[in-house]
Amino acid sequence: MTDREKVIEQIDDFKSKVVTLFDERDKLQSEDEELRTAKREAEEKSWASEEKVKELTDEFEKTKQARDIAETELTMIKAELESMTAKANDAESSKNEAVDAIRAERDELRKEMNEINEQLGRVSELYREASAEKEALAEKVDVSDLLAIYITLIETVFYGKPHARILYTLHDVKTAISRKNIASSTGIMPAAVLKAVHDLANANLVKYDENTQDVELTKDILRRG
Secondary structure, three states: OOOHHHHHHHHHHHHHHHHHHHHHHHHHHHHHHHHHHHHHHHHHHHHHHHHHHHHHHHHHHHHHHHHHHHHHHHHHHHHHHHHHHHHHHHHHHHHHHHHHHHHHHHHHHHHHHHHHHHHHHHHHHHHHHHHHHHHEEEHOOOHHHHHHHHHHHHHOOOOOHHHHHHHHHHHOOOOOOHHHHHHHOOOOOOHHHHHHHHHHOOOOOOOOOOOEEEEEEEOOOOOOO
């Protein structure tokens, strides 16, 4: 091979290497661009991820706060429920006690009413006996004497009974008295006073004002001077 041929061969080989280098350079540039694009996309994804993490963190904090508030409210509701349950139990117990007390007062009033009816029967019998004796002896019985007998009976026999004591008290003062004062002055239970006042009002012996709770005598039975 001549020198010329060798030089040409070397030139061709060099050209081939240069072309290869250019191809590799273009390939590297293309890969570099791809890497830049991938890097930019990765950075964008990273920024998006950071924003998402921040949003999730904020949402978590809000959820945690809401949970804490809900737990606090739940605790308060439980405490209020326990308090209401305790009050309901106390109210139920008080109601039962009140019902038992009312039943006891009712039974006592029934007992007293039976005793009053029995005593009134005795008074009626006494009056019939006195009338019969008057006719038998043809004597004039002084009405004031009979009245004195009835007053004595009221003072002695009926002194502990609500109806008689209320009437006797009203005759003494000859003016309207509050139901509260009647209870305090006679020592009779308020419930028994109220029952007796209504009974006397129904019998048109007293007048009772529901608003002022004043009791006023409407019929002067004793007719004292």
